Amino acid sequence: MENFNYHRPATVLAAAAMLKKSKDGKYMGGGHTLLPTMKQGLAAPTDIIDLTAIKNFGGIKVSKSIVTIKAGTTHMEVAASKDIKKAIPALAEMAGKIGGVHVRHKGTIGGSIANADPAADYPSACLGLGATIETNKRKIEADKFFTGMFETALKAGEIITAVHFPIPKKSAHQKFPNPASRYALTGVFLSQDGKGKVRVGVTGAAASAFRATEIEAALTKDFSAKSASSVKIAAKGLMSDMHATAAYRAHLVSVLAGRAAAAAK
Amino acid sequence: MADTKTGIGASVRRKEDLRFITGKGNYTDDINLKDQTVGYFLRSPHAHAKIKSINTAKARKMDGVVGIFTGEDVAKDKLGGLICGWMIHSKDGSPMKAGPHPVLALDKVRFVGDQVALVVAETKEQARAAAQAIVVSYDVLPHVVDVAKAMKSKANVHDVAPDNRVFNWSLGNEADTNAAFAKAAHVTSMDIVNNRLIPNAMEPRAAIGSYDTGTESYTLYTTSQNPHVARLVISAFHGLAPEHKLRVIAPDVGGGFGSKIFIYGEEVACVWASKFIGGRPIKWTGERSESFLCDAHGRDHVTKAELAMDANGKITGMRVHTKAAMGAYLSTFSAAVPTYLYGTLLSGQYNIPNIYVEVDAIYTNTAPVDAYRGAGRPEATYVVERLVETAARELKMDPAEFRRKNFVTSFPHQTPVIMMYDAGDYGAALDKALDMSDYKNFASRKAESAKNGKLRGVGFSAYIEACGIAPSAAVGSLGAGVGLWESAEVRVNPIGTVEILTGSHSHGQGHETTFAQLVSERLGVDINNVLIVHGDTDKVQMGMGTYGSRSGAVGMTAISKALDKIEAKAKKIAAAVMESSVNDVEFKDGTFTIKGTDKKMGFGEVALASYLGHKFNTSEIELGLKESAFHDPSNFVFPAGVHICEVEVDVDTGLTKIASYTAVDDFGNLINPMIVEGQVQGGVAQGIGQALLEGAVYDEDSGQLLTGSFMDYNMPRAANMPHIENFQLGFTCTPCPSNPLGMKGCGEAGAIAAPPAVINAITHALGVRDIAMPATPLTVWTAMQSMKIAAE
Incomplete structure (x- = not known):
């Protein structure tokens, strides 16, 4: 790991200014991707701007129709939130399955979403629930947010401040972990709103989280496990590696969607 | 019988665990010596390449750098290369083709992770930064990583083995076995792959090497399962120093599973290089990624195996041909693993009259392969039990009954592949x-x-x-470079507490408890009054270490023999002190009694008497209570x-x-x-x-x-x-x-x-x-x- 300047700004404004001033600065939430890549010499930022000391950067607010999670909220706080457990139980469950205990106490929702790891869990929830991602500049729909492997619609210097999740009628999360890393080899987050409209967010299967629109259509028509699991997903465009072929990942999307449909509440 | 709560057969809680689970163990990385420096290894990024040049000029000038060493420095100092301590001959009688294995790569690198240079600096960060500033110019060569393809590959790992084959070894009677197959009513044939494993002991390998400029002697703290073997090899083969000028200490070691039996280049380099930096100690602690890349791996066999049966479902023959990956170099005991630890076990639990096995050991551009928990025996068992299960299914027999039908039922039983069960x-x-x-x-x-x-x-x-891997003469005749016995010394202190010095080494097995239980059983001493001393060549005279499930059967037997001598001598002293005949002395539960009298002495009293010499003739009975023994088993277990x-x-x-x-x-x-x-x-x-x-x-x-x-x-x-x-x-x-x-x-x-x-x-x-x-x-x-x- 190379030496770097470490900053701990108290406001979003100050953080943005620091990044602008730095030669090759990086924002950091929990640091669970950034720090390992720095240790391996794959990243060598000149400045680390730690966002976790920003005042009021974390927190959970649940209204009648929206769950708002501020960017600095840890996975543990989401997993333990009584309000979220009541409003969107699958979201709390999913947060409780991210990484291990240490990771959940440090990792943040904003960091996870901004990093857009192809196997991260939160992107599937954002897509599966139709979330809106709020930054210091604007609001972005989840559907337009995840653009590629570790790529998002965020512009240089932009900071996620909160994520707004509409409360569905029912939802569920299913994850098939990579046997070694325990990241999602494939994960599915599914919801159905009051009008019967279904969204299915998928992570781990492709370079970027995506919506399984064929399964959404099938489930909107007939909300059942069989309806979801009998949709054949095309393997083309999905990832292939030593842990899973594209065909296996495609198969898992249908299997997990079926299980999620059965488990949805 | 001793107090059954701590003697043989008692499930005593492990004495050593409290210190381990409360972070009070003393591992190599916990030790810090005066003026210590940090070693860092620059490693090959290529699977196979010629080293054209290594430029260290810029790196040497960097902050904190104390010294940089390459293969040329090693060669200049005539430090010997790493050895394989088991000689295998091919079936045509030719010796195995052992390529050079320098402590630091010379001229060529042969796998990703091969150590190219040792950088010594004040801090790890400085050492790593300097390593990154070393410019190595490589000429990349063709490589091969798949053992199944290596004999026909363009890649040539070592000049001595043009087809990458180290040896072509065989065991058993080929003609008889072929005849059995010709007559067979049914043959089951399988292609069997035994996957390559990476040991991953919890504690990575580590070393601190130092040179004392006053006594001109070396000390190496290291994560070893057999410090005496390490001393022997570094002394006799690397030629670093004679044994009395080299001390090897293996303190607490966090797991080995075989991977810490071997003598590796990193440890040798650290102790060797210390002399060139004024004797300052050099500490290297492997990172986990280095464990993955460079610790000896296990298994990696590709096998064709066949089983012949008669019309009644009786096994009549087995034929096996295995390609065994050795990796880029022959590690310390590697040649023994796919041969005498493998072919000899192919009879399994079965009465198989004819067995023939042929093994091609093959170089690949990968980490070396050597013993890993089981070492050859898991590979043999996998072949036998996959074959037997499949044969039973093909014969539509219950797999349990098929096995029972073919079990060896009378003992001793001589198999066609050396072993006498x-x-x-x-x-x-x-x-x-x-x-x-x-x-x-x-x-x-x-x-x-x-x-x-x-x-x-x-x-x-x-x-x-x-297990046990013995007797020494037998393993010597099969190519072992060492004898596989064990030693023990029992020192009874004047107050009756006991120190056991053993050549076995505990790195998770619980010797501090089980060995003490034997002493408790024999001498009636509380296990808390027994100290097990191991892992230091200056304390224990000689030993062969711990692997192959040998520390109980071989190591404890050596202790038991030394205890026999202690008991015999203590009886003499007790007899003299109690003015009786030694033939009338009985020893039970830690108390010496004289038959037919009410005279008695506790073990501690006899121990004290043995050091006082007040009440026996010291010209007839030697003072003190200290005995040692070597044990060479008469057979494997x-x-x-x-x-x-x-x-x-x-x-x-x-x-x-x-x-x-x-x-x-x-x-x-x-x-x-x-x-x-x-x-x-x-x-x-x-x-x-x-x-x-x-x-x-x-x-x-x-x-x-x-x-x-x-x-x-x-x-x-x-x-x-x-x-x-x-x-x-x-x-x-x-x-x-x-x-x-x-x-x-x-x-x-x-x-x-x-x-x-x-x-x-x-x-x-x-x-x-x-x-x-x-x-x-x-x-x-x-x-x-x-x-x-x-x-x-």
């Missing part, structure tokens, strides 16, 4: 395992699983292993058992769960059943790891290790094990006739037995003939797809 009762273990696993009701459990979308299967493994595994395979995802696991083992007499159970559980965990989870993968195109971290290399977790209620252990006992304690060995059994039990269960569940290890969800799902086992 001394004692055992394989049928008893099978009966017990069938009973404990409720085999007769398997069908109802299978039906229950099917209701939940799960395919259930049951698999057997009737394994045998040879043969632990054996039957393991039965049931799995459930998820039809939708291919995920396999161990539904239940039953292990029945015959280890002879047990010293501490709790520790033995722990050894079985740990071994089974590693065996399940090999079967379901672990597998080293090198990229064919780049030669890079793809499974270079825990993100991709899947170590067993608690959740991969069967639930504790479904993980049953049982024991049978036929005492070992070749040692006075009747002990066999238990350290490797689980890792040997489990892989075929698991794979036999999965193939049974799926109705397929074979499935590759590790049977990951992807592998199982793919097999189900090709078998068209549909979810619906």
Whole structure:
């Protein structure tokens, strides 16, 4: 790991200014991707701007129709939130399955979403629930947010401040972990709103989280496990590696969607 | 009998655990010496390349750099290369083709991770920064990582072996075996792959090397399973210093599993280089990624195996041809593993009149392969038990009954592959395992699983292993460069506490407890008054270390022999002090009594008397109470058992769960059943790891290790094990006739037995003939797809 300047700004404004001033600065939430890549010499930022000391950067607010999670909220706080457990139980469950205990106490929702790891869990929830991602500049729909492997619609210097999740009628999360890393080899987050409209967010299967629109259509028509699991997903465009072929990942999307449909509440 | 609470057979809690689990162990990395520097190794990024030049000029000028050493420096100082301590001859009589293995790469690198330079600096950061500033110019050469392809590859790992073949070894009678196959009523033939494993002991390898400029002697602290062997090799073969000028200390060591038996370049480089920096100690602690890249790996066999049977289902012959990967260099004991630790076990528990095995040992551009928990015996057991299970299925016989029909039932039994089995009762273990696993009701459990979308299967493994690895003369005749005996010294202090100096080395096995239990049993001394001293060549005179499940059968027998001498001498002293004949002295529960009188002395009183010399004639009886012994076993020991595994395979995802696991083992007499159970559980965990989870993968195109971290290399977790209620252990006992304690060995059994039990269960569940290890969800799902086992 190379030496770097470490900053701990108290406001979003100050953080943005620091990044602008730095030669090759990086924002950091929990640091669970950034720090390992720095240790391996794959990243060598000149400045680390730690966002976790920003005042009021974390927190959970649940209204009648929206769950708002501020960017600095840890996975543990989401997993333990009584309000979220009541409003969107699958979201709390999913947060409780991210990484291990240490990771959940440090990792943040904003960091996870901004990093857009192809196997991260939160992107599937954002897509599966139709979330809106709020930054210091604007609001972005989840559907337009995840653009590629570790790529998002965020512009240089932009900071996620909160994520707004509409409360569905029912939802569920299913994850098939990579046997070694325990990241999602494939994960599915599914919801159905009051009008019967279904969204299915998928992570781990492709370079970027995506919506399984064929399964959404099938489930909107007939909300059942069989309806979801009998949709054949095309393997083309999905990832292939030593842990899973594209065909296996495609198969898992249908299997997990079926299980999620059965488990949805 | 001693107090049964701490003697032989008592499940005493491990004395050493409190310090280990409260962070008070003293591992190599915990030790810091005065003026210590940090070593860092620059490693090869290429699988195979010529080193054209190494430019260290810029790096040497960097902050904190104390010294930089390359292969040329090693050569200039005439430091010898790493050796393979077991000579194997090919069947044509030619000796194995051992290529050079310099402490630091010279002229050529042969695998990704090969050490190219040692950078010594004040801090690790400085050492790493300087290493990155070294400019190495490489000429990349063709490489090969797949053992099956290496003999026909363009890549030539060592000049001495143009076809990359180290040796072509054989054992058994080829003509008789071929004749048996010609007459066979049925032949079962299989291609069997034993996947490459990466040991991953919890503590990475580490070393602190220092040179004392005053006494001109070296000290090496290191993570070794056998510090005396390390001293012998570094002294006699590397030629660093004579043995009395080299001290090797292996303090607490956090797991070895074989990978810390070997003498590696890093440790030798650290102790050697200290002399050139004014004797300042050099500490190197391997990072986990270095463990993955550079610790000796295990297994990696590709085998064609055949079993011949007569019309009655009796096995008449076995024919095996194995390609065994050795990696880029021959590691310390590597040549013995796919030969005398493998071919000799191919008879399994069965009466097989004809066996012929041929092994091609092959260089590949990968980390060296050497002994890993089981070492050759897991590979042999996998071949035998996959063949036997498959043969039973082909003959439509119950796999348990097919085994029983072919079991060896009378002892001693001479196999066609050297081994003379001394004692055992394989049928008893099978009966017990069938009973404990409720085999007769398997069908109802299978039906229950099917209701939940799960395919259930049951698999057997009737394994045998040879531990102890002895007698010395026998292993010497087979090519071993050392004798495989053990030594012990018993020092009784004047107040009756006892110090045991042993050549065995504990790195997780619990010797501080079990060895003390033997002393407690024999001398009636509380185990807390017994100190086990090991792991320091300045304290223990000589020893062969711990591997091959030998510390009980060999190491404790040496202690037992020394205790015999202690008891004999103490009796003489007691007799003299109590003015009686030595023939009238009886010793029981730590008390000496004189037959027919009420005279008695405690063990502590006799110990004190032995050092006072007030009440016996010191010209007749020598002062003190200290004895030593060497023990060279008369035969191997043969632990054996039957393991039965049931799995459930998820039809939708291919995920396999161990539904239940039953292990029945015959280890002879047990010293501490709790520790033995722990050894079985740990071994089974590693065996399940090999079967379901672990597998080293090198990229064919780049030669890079793809499974270079825990993100991709899947170590067993608690959740991969069967639930504790479904993980049953049982024991049978036929005492070992070749040692006075009747002990066999238990350290490797689980890792040997489990892989075929698991794979036999999965193939049974799926109705397929074979499935590759590790049977990951992807592998199982793919097999189900090709078998068209549909979810619906």
